[in-house]
Amino acid sequence: MTRVCTSxxxxxxxxxxxSTVLVGGFGTAGMPFELIYAxxxxxxxxxxxxxxxxxxxxxxxxxxxxxxxxxxxxCSFPRQTDSWVFDELYRAGKIELELVPxxxxxxxxxxxGAGIGGFYTRTGVGxxxxxxxxxxxxxxxxxVLEFPLAADVALIKAHTADTLGNLVYRKxxxxxxxxxxxxxxxxxxxxxxxxEPGALDxxxxxxxxxxxDRIVQVPS
Amino acid sequence: xSVASWSIVEHTGRGPLGRDEMARxxxxxxxxxxxxxxGIGQPTTVAxxxxxxSGVILHTENGMLGxxxxxxxxxxxxxxxxAGKIPVTELPGxxxxxxxxxxxxxxxxxxxxxxLGAYQVSASGDLANWHTGEPGAIPAVGGAMDLAVGxxxxxxxxSLFTRTGEPKLVQECSYPLTALRCVDRIYTDHATxxxxxxxxxxxxxxxxxxxxELRSRLDVPLAAAAP
Numbered sequence: 001m002t003r004v005c006t007s008x009x010x011x012x013x014x015x016x017x018x019s020t021v022l023v024g025g026f027g028t029a030g031m032p033f034e035l036i037y038a039x040x041x042x043x044x045x046x047x048x049x050x051x052x053x054x055x056x057x058x059x060x061x062x063x064x065x066x067x068x069x070x071x072x073x074x075c076s077f078p079r080q081t082d083s084w085v086f087d088e089l090y091r092a093g094k095i096e097l098e099l100v101p102x103x104x105x106x107x108x109x110x111x112x113g114a115g116i117g118g119f120y121t122r123t124g125v126g127x128x129x130x131x132x133x134x135x136x137x138x139x140x141x142x143x144v145l146e147f148p149l150a151a152d153v154a155l156i157k158a159h160t161a162d163t164l165g166n167l168v169y170r171k172x173x174x175x176x177x178x179x180x181x182x183x184x185x186x187x188x189x190x191x192x193x194x195x196e197p198g199a200l201d202x203x204x205x206x207x208x209x210x211x212x213d214r215i216v217q218v219p220s
Numbered sequence: 221x222s223v224a225s226w227s228i229v230e231h232t233g234r235g236p237l238g239r240d241e242m243a244r245x246x247x248x249x250x251x252x253x254x255x256x257x258x259g260i261g262q263p264t265t266v267a268x269x270x271x272x273x274s275g276v277i278l279h280t281e282n283g284m285l286g287x288x289x290x291x292x293x294x295x296x297x298x299x300x301x302x303a304g305k306i307p308v309t310e311l312p313g314x315x316x317x318x319x320x321x322x323x324x325x326x327x328x329x330x331x332x333x334x335x336l337g338a339y340q341v342s343a344s345g346d347l348a349n350w351h352t353g354e355p356g357a358i359p360a361v362g363g364a365m366d367l368a369v370g371x372x373x374x375x376x377x378x379s380l381f382t383r384t385g386e387p388k389l390v391q392e393c394s395y396p397l398t399a400l401r402c403v404d405r406i407y408t409d410h411a412t413x414x415x416x417x418x419x420x421x422x423x424x425x426x427x428x429x430x431x432x433e434l435r436s437r438l439d440v441p442l443a444a445a446a447p
Contacts, residue, residue: 026282026319027305029298052319079360080305090358099359102281103323103366110320122369123327126400128351129361171316172282173299178318206318 002165003214004194008038011188011216015044015153022109022180023051023061024156027080030173032157032190033060034218039155045069050109050151052102052176054078054086065089072096074149076105101129104146106179112148113182113211120145154184158207161191161217162200165209174206181211190218228444229425236380236409236428244269245425246335246377246407250276254332257281257367260304263335263377277313279331281363283322286314303363323363326370334371336364338378338406340393343440345403345415347376348395361398368399380408387438389413389421410434414445 005011012035015021021039025031040063047070054073055062062085064070073095078086089095100108101123111119120143124130134145156177158167167189169177181187189207194217237245239262247269250256257279258264267289270276278287280302287302288309296307317325325331338349347368351359368374378388389406406413410429414422420443423431431444 027301029282029301029305077360077362079358087358091356097358099361101361101365102319102363103327103370106319106323107327121327123366123399125369127365127397129365169316169318171297171299171310172280172284172301174316174318175282176319179320 002163002209002212004163005214005216008034008190008216008218009041011035011190011214012038012042012155015039015042017044018046019044019152020048020050020150022151022154022156022176022184023049024154024175024177024180025060026052026172026175028056028060030157030169030175030177031060032155035155035157035188035190035216036060036064040064040067040069046071048072048074050074050105050149052076052105053080054083054097056080056082058085062086065095070095072098074098074100074105076100076102099129105149106176108146108149109176109179109183112150113179116148118145118147149183151180151184152186154180154187156180156187156189158189158191160193160195160200161189161212161215162195162197162209164197165189165212165215166200166205167191167207167209167212168200168204169206178207181207186213187211188214188216190216192219193217227446228423228431230430231425231427232430234428238409240265240269242377242407242409245412246375249375249405250274250333252276255279255285255330257326257331257334257371259334259336259364259367260362261337263337264302264304264306266335266377279322279325280308281319281322281326281367283317283319284310284314286311288314323366323370326363326366329370329372331371333373333375334367335375335377336367338376338388338403339395340388340390341376341378341403341406341415342393343389343391343415343421345401345417346393347374347398347403348393349398351396353396364398368402373404374402376403376406378406378408380410389438389440391440
């Protein structure tokens with residue numbers, strides 16, 4: 001059952017210290033800024049954050065890092081022109097990095113959400129990022145074994161939700177959000193609009209409400 | 221029988237290609253109607269040189285097919301960006317999808333071609349383009365490893381030499397690898413190469429340098445594309 005929250009602060013209640021938190025978005029497109037700011041106010045620390053990037057500028061995910069709440073980042077592309085918050089923490093040895101190829105990141109999340117115990121992929125074979133991992137020959141090609149990436153919480157952003165938690169997205173702000181919605185024990189979505197059941201075209205729903213625990217309207 | 225396109229062409233009466241010219245030469249070789257992913261940085265500029273009737277459909281790994289040119293002015297929409305996080309536009313017939321689908325279509329071999337930059341490519345087609353391995357360097361891989369193994373064909377667009385004159389087409393890569401034996405062609409400022417899987421790298425075309433000079437400057441066995 002999806003709960004419609006009245007504030008971002010209410011939406012992030014109960015996130016525990018030490019949690020693994022998925023944060024949607026690609027750069028700042030589709031990043032749930034208001035949920036991140038609410039998480040900073042909520043105070044959970046020692047977090048492992050899974051996201052595509054490691055924050056931009058001093059806002060959003062970068063602000064969470066800057067507040068010292070994150071122990072480890074699992075991402076594909078931390079280094080950007082405006083990733084100075086992460087860069088400084090990393091160089092000072094104050095944050096751990098697990099670098100994951102972007103497709104492996106997406107598929108590990110998908111596996112976690114779909115009850116798949118692992119998968120063999122050609123991505124990374126023969127590289128530093130597959131060192132020490134199990135490999136297998138399948139039809140004459142080498143594959144490497146990757147495991148699911150499940151989380152305690154997903155913070156995601158969508159465009160419109162109905163009160164049952166069905167979500168639709170907007171353009172490339174969709175990115176990691178739908179797959180992250182499936183991979184966490186508690187999925188929290190910030191949305192621009194909330195509508196009544198029946199107002200969304202069922203054919204157009206991208207994330208069915210079964211995956212969504214809490215929604216909050218943030219009209220940004 | 222026409223053999224001209226398969227014989228080496230040497231343009232020695234001019235200098236090496238500029239960046240725009242490199243992108244134009246590569247764009248000329250993209251098949252009509254292909255599904256193509258252009259990597260971030262210089263490969264992105266290949267889109268500017270595709271003929272309007274090319275029918276090429278651009279994929280961006282952050283979840284879109286049918287990507288249009290960079291957005292300007294009122295077109296800029298923070299929800300519509302490319303893999304380099306630059307605002308872009310959508311063309312009629314565009315489609316959006318989430319990241320797992322986007323990489324499934326890449327890793328599942330549905331993209332005809334990707335164009336990537338590189339630090340080094342080896343004679344057998346190994347690619348190094350994600351990490352210098354230098355102390356203090358922060359590694360970032362993005363979708364490079366997925367693209368390199370997933371696209372049906374991989375074209376590399378790069379300068380042939382580093383700023384200090386070291387060849388980037390090498391016998392064995394010294395930088396950390398992105399993927400093994402994945403590169404099909406290399407488009408550079410001095411020459412276009414084809415990795416054949418044989419013991420020689422084929423030279424298709426040269427600019428500002430002859431095949432023989434090229435052979436003296438590179439430490440890999442080369443063959444001139446022949447009729």
